Amino acid sequence: MKNRRYGQNAPMPESLRHFMRAGKHPARAISCPHCSARAHQPCHVPSNARVLAFPHQQRVADYARTVACCPTCQVEPTVPCHTNGRELPGGSVHAARYAEADRSAA
Template identity: 40%
Template sequence: MSRYSVPMPDDIRAISRTGQHPALAVTCPHCGAHDRAPCTTRSGRRRITDAPVHPARITAWVIATAVCPACQVAPGTPCRVGGRAIPEPHPQRVQEAEVTA
């Protein structure tokens, strides 16, 4: 259970102003770190040091927050190519999420 409510866009902007990665607003699918918590190693005991968050968390955050300019899918929907969902969002969508964060 998180003691935080579901993050709203205002909260995401607040996080980015503090210098933390805005992807902290979503749960990490790689290590399971909850919203607002930093990523940890898979054992869950130590914070990772080579990156602020796992790449999979950034992917999840991009998909959760941005409309894709390339394939026009809504937030929460994976990118599509030729009618099929693809695991990684289009680069344009990553840019879109970062500029609006």
């Protein structure tokens, strides 16, 4: 019987596979709203398909919004940040939420 082990993915749960991607920005865990890069794929320039070393800012903001609570405006994950009851323009998040997302990724 021929060994068919090679060419197949390792039998590893996706939760473990995610943490095995050492050295990659944690925001790559979600798709990019700017360039439509799939999860775990690098961002690229839409006009010429040049691969970028770092994810787009929109992707990083979406990641922070998805995984972290905001210490500044006291909102839970997936809820947009706000100032005086108004959502921040462009879907941006507070700097403290970025820091919280970095702590949760580590």
